[in-house]
Amino acid sequence: MAAQWQVTAQERTARAAHRLLARGAGDAQEVAEALVALHATDPATVFLSVGARLAAPERAVQAVEEALYGPGAPLARMLAMRRTMFVVTRAFAPDVYAAAGRPIAANERKKLLAFLAEGGGWDEKWLAAAEDAVTAALTGGGELSGAQLSRLVPQLREQVVVARGKPYEATQNVASRVIRTMAAENRIERRRPAGTWTSSQFRWAPAQPLEDRPAEAARAAVVRAWLGAYGPGTEADLKWWTGWPLTAVRKALAALGAEAVRLTTGAGDATGYVLPGDAAATEPPTPAAALLPALDPAPMGWQDRDWYLPREHRDALFDRTGNVGPTVWWGGEVIGGWGQQADGTVVWRQLSDRGAAAAKAVDTAAAELTARLGGVRVTPRFRTPLERELASA
Incomplete structure (x- = not known):
């Protein structure tokens, strides 16, 4: 039996630099394919993640809007891994939905029905009528905001009481819950926002149908894409990233014939996996600075981040629930974080010293990002200690 390939931290940072941080993509679709899926919980993340990898970053807003909302749009938003909002290519969307989106949609419907029954006494028949009315409104009215849909569909204006009789009793509208569940089931989809590119107030339209895929084959396709971009990774990494049970992760790895390697990047060795034939050394990258947005x-x-981010810096860059803030990269590792001051200037703080050349390159990248944002302030949805500190300086 051949010995497992020993993968060092240097090898992993080289792979990250080449596969995840490289700047030179021609369009937003190319970036989404390279990264598997773009985090889209915070709308600004998509634009900044794409801009950090485009050959012409000044075109980021135009490139993303064309890819999401233009004729034949190749990208779409969907609720998927870990019940997180992502932007994926429409070609990849059927696999993502079958592997991760469909079970989440089923759970969303279950929770919605319980919410409606407890708060308003409504059942599946009432919900079906409301959903039919939403579909009819969108079919006849094109792209509509949530507020416009509520004016056209009376059921969406209903309110329910949650936690009745308790100190934290509250009244909530049903509109957002109904619309979100329909979107999770790929019956409707988010379209161009009502505001700027940083807005989360989306318009809605009927969704493009997705080709049905068997769940196991779809999970294997998602793991194949992840290993191609992020591998090597452990079973624990994949379980965390996908949100699947460990059994499903192991079945997908076995279906792919994933190759086991030895990771020598932490306190002790661990077993990782790469795609068949991918157990080979990576050419050391030419170090370059990259300023990535929150949730990039x-x-x-x-899940294991010690090889690219020293543990002692993690509290500054992540919030309490594990959401990352804006990060500064050099040669495949995180060396600091950044934020925006009141006037829109991008400032950063060094957490790991990689020399004068690295610091100068980051200064240049920060100035370029300041110019590209043109005074637009991007405040992350999930704020982290270092980002808050830099923003208030």
Whole structure:
């Protein structure tokens, strides 16, 4: 039996630099394919993640809007891994939905029915009528905001009481819950926002149908894509990233014939996996600076982060629930974080010293990002200690 390939931290940072951080993509679709899926919980993340990898980053807003909302749009938003919002290519969407989106949609419907029954006494028949009315409104009215849908569909204006009789009793509208569940089931989809590119107030339209895929084959396709971009990774990394049970992760790895390797990047060795034939050394990258936004796919790609981010810096860059803030990268590792001051200037703080050349390159990248944002302030949805500190300086 051949010995397992020993993968060092240097090898993993080289792979990250080449596969996840490289700047030179021609369009937003190319970036989404390279990263597997773009985090889209915070709308600004998509634009900043794409801009950090485009050959012409000044075209980021136009490139993303064309890819999401233009004729034949090749990208779509969907609720998927870990019940997180992602932007994926429409070609990849059927696999993502079958592997991760469909079970989440089923759970969303179950929770919605319980919410409606408890708060308003409504059942599946009432919900079906409301959903039919939403579909009819969108079919006849094109792209509509949530507020416009509520004016056209009376059921969406209903309210329910939650936690009745308790100190934290509250009244909630049903509109957002109904619309979100329909979107999770790929019956409707988010379209161009009502505001700017940083807005989360989306318009809605009928969704494009997805080709049905068997769940196991779809999970294997998702793991294949993840290993191609983020591998090597452990079973624990994949379980965390996908949100699947460990059994499903192991079945997908076995279906692919994933190759086991030895990771020598932490306190002790661990077993990782790469695609068949991918157990080979990577050419050391030419170090380059990258300023990535909060929730960028790269820092959110693994559960184990010690090999690219020293543990002592993690509290500054992540919030209490595990959401990453804006990060500064050099040669495939995180060396700091960034934020925006009141006037829109991008500032950063070094957490790991990689020399004068690295610091100068980051200064240049920060100035370029300041110019590209043109005074637009991007406040992450999930704020982290370092980002807050830099923003208030």
